[in-house]
Amino acid sequence: MIKYQVNCPVPASHYFAVSMRIDNPDPAGQALRLPNWIPGSYMIRDFARNLLDLRVTCDGNEIALEQLDKSNWRSAPCDGELVVEYLVYAKDLSVRTAYLDHTRGYYNGSSLFLEAPGLSGEPCEVMIEKPADSRYAGWRLATSLRRKQAGKFEFGLYAAADYDELIDHPVEMGEFTVIPFEACGVPHDIVLAGRFDCDQARLAADLKTICEHHIRFFGEPAPMDYYQFQVMIVGDGYGGLEHRASTSLVARRASLPRPGEDGVSDDYREFLGLCSHEYFHTWNVKRIKPEAYRPYDLQQEVYTDLLWAFEGITSYYDDLALRRAGLIDAPSYLELLAQIMTRVQRGAGRLRQSAAESSFNTWTKFYKQDENAANAIVSYYAKGSLIAACIDLKMRLSSDGHRSLDDVMRHLWRDYLETGEGIGRERIQQLVGELCGEDLADYLEQMIYGTGDLPLPQLLEAMGIEVAVRAQAGAQDKGGKPVDKQPPAVDLGARLKAGEGAVTVQSVREGGAAQTAGLAAGDQLVAVDGLKLDIAKIEDRLGRAKPGDVWQLHAFRRDELHCLDVELQPAAENTFVLAIGDPVSDLCRAWLGL
Numbered sequence: 001m002i003k004y005q006v007n008c009p010v011p012a013s014h015y016f017a018v019s020m021r022i023d024n025p026d027p028a029g030q031a032l033r034l035p036n037w038i039p040g041s042y043m044i045r046d047f048a049r050n051l052l053d054l055r056v057t058c059d060g061n062e063i064a065l066e067q068l069d070k071s072n073w074r075s076a077p078c079d080g081e082l083v084v085e086y087l088v089y090a091k092d093l094s095v096r097t098a099y100l101d102h103t104r105g106y107y108n109g110s111s112l113f114l115e116a117p118g119l120s121g122e123p124c125e126v127m128i129e130k131p132a133d134s135r136y137a138g139w140r141l142a143t144s145l146r147r148k149q150a151g152k153f154e155f156g157l158y159a160a161a162d163y164d165e166l167i168d169h170p171v172e173m174g175e176f177t178v179i180p181f182e183a184c185g186v187p188h189d190i191v192l193a194g195r196f197d198c199d200q201a202r203l204a205a206d207l208k209t210i211c212e213h214h215i216r217f218f219g220e221p222a223p224m225d226y227y228q229f230q231v232m233i234v235g236d237g238y239g240g241l242e243h244r245a246s247t248s249l250v251a252r253r254a255s256l257p258r259p260g261e262d263g264v265s266d267d268y269r270e271f272l273g274l275c276s277h278e279y280f281h282t283w284n285v286k287r288i289k290p291e292a293y294r295p296y297d298l299q300q301e302v303y304t305d306l307l308w309a310f311e312g313i314t315s316y317y318d319d320l321a322l323r324r325a326g327l328i329d330a331p332s333y334l335e336l337l338a339q340i341m342t343r344v345q346r347g348a349g350r351l352r353q354s355a356a357e358s359s360f361n362t363w364t365k366f367y368k369q370d371e372n373a374a375n376a377i378v379s380y381y382a383k384g385s386l387i388a389a390c391i392d393l394k395m396r397l398s399s400d401g402h403r404s405l406d407d408v409m410r411h412l413w414r415d416y417l418e419t420g421e422g423i424g425r426e427r428i429q430q431l432v433g434e435l436c437g438e439d440l441a442d443y444l445e446q447m448i449y450g451t452g453d454l455p456l457p458q459l460l461e462a463m464g465i466e467v468a469v470r471a472q473a474g475a476q477d478k479g480g481k482p483v484d485k486q487p488p489a490v491d492l493g494a495r496l497k498a499g500e501g502a503v504t505v506q507s508v509r510e511g512g513a514a515q516t517a518g519l520a521a522g523d524q525l526v527a528v529d530g531l532k533l534d535i536a537k538i539e540d541r542l543g544r545a546k547p548g549d550v551w552q553l554h555a556f557r558r559d560e561l562h563c564l565d566v567e568l569q570p571a572a573e574n575t576f577v578l579a580i581g582d583p584v585s586d587l588c589r590a591w592l593g594l
């Protein structure tokens with residue numbers, strides 16, 4: 001048994017004080033290590049950078065601790081109980097690490113708990129202490145970790161079967177709101193932290209609908225006996241991380257439904273999609289996993305080319321489930337699908353990197369995007385979800401509606417329940433072929449390992465969906481919606497952002513007008529044809545320009561002024577709009593749950 005203790009001596013200092021007791025340490029010297037990354041977020045984050053004042057005692061006497069590398073240590077030989085004590089600096093307001101101040105505490109175990117290699121399979125206990133000062137009297141604690149000696153939402157003693165489980169239940173502490181509901185008989189809680197004004201009954205009803213949809217999709221019973229949505233509400237922010245019996249989310253205040261509000265706003269739809277996404281992961285990636293994640297090596301990068309399936313298929317079903325569960329209508333779902341098609345189509349990186357390569361290189365590319373990302377890479381989330389759509393529609397079309405990606409997912413789930421094994425790189429292609437009775441291996445390989453455009457528009461049309469493609473109608477145009485006025489005939493080939501006294505170039509499209517003229521990300525545009533500019537003026541001029549028109553642009557690069565002639569190019573047809581054809585086909589009804 002490894003016994004941990006977590007204290008918040010002075011929350012305003014952002015330090016968690018952690019201790020760890022090992023009854024039977026390795027007599028030759030106990031190894032200790034801290035993860036360098038957290039499952040679900042594929043970047044080396046070196047959590048040990050936040051670790052301070054590390055000391056080790058054996059039977060009460062301080063003993064030597066040798067640091068082996070950035071995240072590994074070994075104690076001097078020790079005969080008796082080993083106690084390890086340290087501080088962890090916690091000031092990252094994300095779902096990936098840890099945060100502590102006088103308003104709130106939050107942590108992932110991967111940031112806080114040293115692991116004792118060799119004893120990782122031992123059961124763990126963690127005593128989480130409430131901050132002592134009376135001003136924290138109202139603080140409660142929320143986690144899906146098993147309670148050992150603690151009331152519900154109380155500080156106290158919690159337990160895990162092993163280290164892997166210990167670090168997969170994030171902990172929220174502070175004065176939060178709890179909204180309970182049941183889904184297929186399983187108790188769920190929404191824990192809302194931060195400042196907000198929300199229709200709590202509606203939120204609970206909508207999340208219950210999503211959760212019951214996913215549980216029934218894979219088949220009852222649910223794989224967990226309790227689930228917690230931990231939501232940190234902020235003015236501006238977005239993110240989520242999946243765990244085996246909970247998820248941590250960061251969401252914008254405006255994304256919650258306000259009391260008295262009807263309909264599903266775009267912001268609320270996005271929030272529901274995020275909840276749906278993380279909940280789907282309870283099956284797809286938390287349990288059905290790539291072989292490479294069994295077990296995780298949290299010391300270094302772990303490579304798989306399957307994130308297109310684990311993130312992409314999850315991204316496909318997150319929005320589709322909102323439609324099938326009746327929370328949004330079919331036009332609203334098709335708008336979301338068209339926006340993802342548009343996002344992928346607008347990046348030239350899709351012609352350069354496959355979804356499999358994007359998965360494999362997530363550590364250095366997807367998670368470390370720079371201003372050239374759209375030209376260099378494709379998102380395994382976005383393209384992966386479109387590949388999932390292609391597989392789903394292809395299966396429905398070639399089996400006359402008898403088979404679909406739903407069957408593939410249920411099959412993977414049954415395999416997991418039977419064997420507990422991870423899935424290999426060919427497994428999905430093989431299953432699709434088996435289920436359809438048709439060899440689709442080459443067809444799927446092209447989509448997963450190739451860089452050509454996906455056959456999704458054709459598949460959608462075969463399903464009876466009308467597919468329209470047009471040029472982008474302004475910076476805010478994400479696709480999915482028809483526009484009342486004709487989009488510009490020309491394209492500048494740059495993403496722009498309004499700044500003080502100038503417009504900043506955020507990125508340039510490879511081979512586009514801006515790049516050809518010499519403009520680069522970071523340049524500050526100040527004038528066009530001798531007149532001071534802003535975003536609205538540029539958009540207005542673009543609306544009236546013709547291909548071949550030349551603009552004289554004045555731009556600062558660092559503190560140097562440059563004058564450049566930009567020859568405008570014809571606007572690319574890169575924006576999708578989808579609509580249900582009339583009459584609605586039976587295949588389409590089954591697909592969209594109509």
Ligand SMILES: [Zn+2]
Pocket residue numbers: 277278281310311314
């Ligand atoms: Zn995800």
